[in-house]
Amino acid sequence: MSAATIRIQEADFDIAQEIAALTKGRSDVGAVVTFSGICRGSENGEPIAALTLEHYPEMAEAEIKRHTDEAMSRWPLTGLTVVHRVGRITPGENIVLVLAASAHRQAAFQAAEFLMDYLKANAPFWKREESQNGASWIEARGHDDAAAARWTKS
Amino acid sequence: MKVKYFAWVRERIGIAEEMVEPPTSVRTVDDLIGWLSTRGETYAYAFEKPKVIRAAIDHTHVKPDAMISGAREIAFFPPMTGG
Numbered sequence: 660m661s662a663a664t665i666r667i668q669e670a671d672f673d674i675a676q677e678i679a680a681l682t683k684g685r686s687d688v689g690a691v692v693t694f695s696g697i698c699r700g701s702e703n704g705e706p707i708a709a710l711t712l713e714h715y716p717e718m719a720e721a722e723i724k725r726h727t728d729e730a731m732s733r734w735p736l737t738g739l740t741v742v743h744r745v746g747r748i749t750p751g752e753n754i755v756l757v758l759a760a761s762a763h764r765q766a767a768f769q770a771a772e773f774l775m776d777y778l779k780a781n782a783p784f785w786k787r788e789e790s791q792n793g794a795s796w797i798e799a800r801g802h803d804d805a806a807a808a809r810w811t812k813s
Numbered sequence: 814m815k816v817k818y819f820a821w822v823r824e825r826i827g828i829a830e831e832m833v834e835p836p837t838s839v840r841t842v843d844d845l846i847g848w849l850s851t852r853g854e855t856y857a858y859a860f861e862k863p864k865v866i867r868a869a870i871d872h873t874h875v876k877p878d879a880m881i882s883g884a885r886e887i888a889f890f891p892p893m894t895g896g
Contacts, residue, residue: 696896712895715819715888718872743895755896775896781874783888784895785820796821799892 663727663739667719669746672756681738681760688737690764692771694757700750702797708789710797712745712754715783719743726777730759733773734766741774743784773810780807814881816849818859819890822866825859835881842868843877845887859889867892 664680666672674695682688698710727739738760748754755778759770778784786797817830839848843863850860860866868875869888881887 713820714895715817715869715872715890718869718888721872722874779893779896781893782895783819783869783890783893785891786894787820796891797894799894803896804892 663724663731663741665720665723665727665740666742667714667716667723667745668742669744671744671753672742674753674756677740677742677756677758681740681758685737687762688760689762690767691738691758691760692764692767694755694771694775695753696755696775698748698750698752698754702788702790705790705792707750708791709747709749710754711747711787711789711794712743713785713787714743714745718783722782723778726774726781730770730773734759734761734770736761736766736770739770739774741778743778743782745784776803776806776810779803814884815886816845817886817888819888821891822859822889826855840880840882841877842870842875842879842881842887845881846877846889849889865891 678691681691700706723741730739736759740758742756744754757771757774759767761767780803787794788797815830816833818826823829835845835848839845846860846863850857866889870884871886
């Protein structure tokens with residue numbers, strides 16, 4: 660396959676348009692798995708007004724590319740797209756998109772899950788939440804590290 | 814070398830990046846955290862729980878015992894919460 664598409668941007672993304680970019684004019688794609696992460700309206704039961712995502716630009720690009728490269732070497736993919744938004748995002752808005760395309764569904768499901776587990780635990784992004792009590796950084800969850808670790812080759 | 818700080822590490826220290834020249838006795842990432850912690854109250858606060866702090870050298874995740882010689886850019890940040 661050609662190189663994965665990786666974008667880090669403030670703007671929203673159009674899922675249908677991103678899928679079309681992986682499938683249009685081709686007859687070798689039998690499956691596209693889409694994961695989109697959306698901003699919830701509450702965190703630990705408390706309502707939130709918005710999230711602000713900070714990132715480490717040069718490292719985020721490099722780290723995501725390292726893992727899209729790994730996904731392409733581990734599964735027979737025909738296309739791979741990762742879009743991660745930064746800046747201020749309000750409840751109901753998109754945060755992240757992973758698309759994995761393949762001839763058959765199993766590779767697409769696994770590659771999409773691998774990339775999301777990785778992004779959660781290891782990609783240099785940080786979420787700050789705004790609520791009625793002010794702003795605070797969201798704490799990392801231990802189960803995200805565990806989810807990422809299960810993909811490590813022994 | 815250039816040092817960068819992100820998220821609450823950046824907020825506590827009060828700056829996003831700076832150039833530093835640690836003494837030669839500062840050899841590892843852990844040593845650098847210890848040395849930075851002595852530079853003032855804001856640093857001591859940011860690094861008060863060094864085990865929580867993650868580090869990267871030249872855009873690659875590293876462990877606390879990683880050697881810093883030859884590094885161009887070292888970043889310190891909390892556990893990541895993207896996705």
